[in-house]
Amino acid sequence: MKQMGSRAKWMMGSLAALSLLAAQGVDAAEEGLRAAAVKYGIWSGGQQVSLEKDPVVIDGSTYVPLRSLGEALGKQVEWDEWNGAIRLKDRPEIAAVHTWKTPGTLTGDLKEGGFSGLLHLPGDPEDTFYTLADRGPNGEFGKDKLRTFPDAGYVPRIYKIKAAGGGIQVLETIKLHLPAGRSDKVTGSPGISGLPNVDGPDEVPYDASGTQQLAYDPDGLDLEGIAYSPSDDTFWLADEYRPSLVQVKRDGTILGRYVPQGMKELLEKAGAQTELYDVLPGVYAKRISNRGFEGVSISPDGRYLFASIQSPMAVPDKKTGEASRALRILKLELASKKVVGEYLYVAENAELFEGVKQKDIVISDLSALSEGVLLVDERDKNAGAEAQIKRIYRADFSQATNLLGTEHSEKLEAMSIAEIREKGIVPAAKELIADVAQLGYPYEKLEGLAVVDKQTLVIVNDNDFGVDGYDAQGKLQVKELPTELYLIRLKEELR
Template structure:
């Protein structure tokens, strides 16, 4: 058996080298060599290997597609565009799938769900996690796609959960609230809501029928990520609205909200009761609506927080942002409460895939492995067999260019890959850890991401509370999409 494994590894590596050499040989066809397509089949383990391109003969040697054959032999194959290199690793595998089988009822037929972030605390059992839900059930009504909130009194919340035996059990529900003596403008209580903040820059909120406008809530939150700081036992959450990051105590009390420069004055004028600090770069206020901060994580030593914008921003305009691959990730010194870094993360090129738009290639979550190395959850909008980008990358920031306060920060979205190289900007290094779509992941939203141990990753999906639009009679539709956690084992140690 060991001899076969060694032989298989040698075969895959030889094929990688052969494919690279083959590309060079094919390029020399003009000098007299000729590439001829073949029709013979390739078999592995008694099954025929399906390839997107047929093998070819060049100067008497046969060249086969590396990715298809490598995967058939149990290898994960990665092409790195920036470094122009190929990596082969042992194929990760799904160790377990756990499902939230009995979510609580919110209103009507709507159930709890919408899990958008995930974190595993040091010292907790391997099957215990903290997660959070976003702004609550919401939909798009009518031809104008009015943003509706069928459960307008929904309170953003953190869940402590146990994932074991195929089920997700809620151990504790922690609802977010203001400090004692403070009253939320919309709820008229200390509890916060998931409603938009400002009329000038947010979506217009409507009730579940799509016929009545709701009031804005300057303290409202659309939560997407959760991190834990071991130095002071607090959670840090990411919010899409402003965008912002928030420090929250274990009981759900919001200690402070950190927003882009210039946003504090607007929120206070609108009646915000949260303690607000406007220390983030002003350019972040130019996020595309509903595309603010998505992922957030804290280094294991508690020194640094990283927050990722979901998709490129409207800099200088929305059209440029939607066509860009350039995503921003901020770094904050938690002791000083000061932003100390801004880095470029280059998303996958939508043109390399089928039925994928560049604006839909986004970051969904982060999970820190060390001070300078993070896991990054990158995904598209497709699901099931149509899904192509559901990937966890290892991103190394140790050699990345710090763009904070530089001229590049003002026009980052419009730069091409060639221009980035020309200007000497070094993005975060990317290395594929697991292609989750290859493991049969069925959901559109690969959302929450956490490291369980050196060989295990956990991910959860946001099922959007089961909201599936409106029917022809204007009634809200609810589907049966479940909330699930996938535990994935990887061959190489996470570090």
């Protein structure tokens, strides 16, 4: 962590008493008392603890970095910025890792990939899940970073998988398609594509060579999250493009697409064949490109659907959104298909970490524990040893301010954290459940999250189909990056 100046930063990243509370030391630091570094060794369980900073002596008392000491004792250390508190909790453990060893072939060197969301249905075996891939293989070509689709015929799909014995087996592949009698504008068949929808709001699609522009598909989807509605036995999917929420049957038939107000007319004019419902707040059309809906989940009682925007939106512009920490989560009543809530989730502060930009701290998935409590997958863009934020938080919205229809909703990203406090806006209360980076998780894109039971979480990564850009000769590069499912055991039960 970086050196911190404020009282909160100083407490978390610099010093804490051996008793794990440094109120006296903090006061001393604020009063300008001299802190003398010392070379004391700290031992735990017969082994010396590696400290991020040397211990110091202030006014006769010795202080050590809380994070190092807590982790040496097998604890997760969490700084609760909003409430000014530090929490220590028993560290969870990785119980199993399962790898997709034999993905199917798409085209050329490209293999099937994923996964961008994860779902475990009550009643299914503990090793069985539903997941999905996004819009298919895509890359960025040349200095202009043209968006290429090396497999333009790719059909977005849902997978039913079994994770056991160290491997992932695909039990069923469900490709999305329009209802009988309708044909996609691009594919000429009921099957849809993963191509962008319309010129202007979306990226321009190109072929693998980056030289031939492809057609837009008003029914195309970039799928990122999956949930299940027990009342009518349907899946609900999160789409990044518009952004939208998509309801589909178990066989992949698209029943409807729920879009921001003002988007229905635009898509219909472009030739969309999907049933469209413009019931989402119009401000969601201001999502930053490739940063639409990422997570979706339905409460266990089946009454409410929650959808998370991946990162702050361009409100009023992209620059403001990329600097913001304000992430939005919508709440939709499934019986009426009406949005009934919009809440603030505050992302971690990039200033407290090395090599992390605020715009790269995002939400990747949700899993509802109740109608007011969600698990939230929050991550940065780093991988391996450089990864710092790969975290599962418990987010409690029971006391959070409902921003739906308020003036604050129209300018949320432009408000600082101090302004949010001044306005009396209460965000979701966050509690760290699993710091996955501290467990050695190697991947950038921790994108799928599911709950098996009160002490078992499952996560998966999106390997981007192995696409790794283009070389100097303009050839698409494909690397061997596996798709893996991790089983995490918690020491404390979810509540």
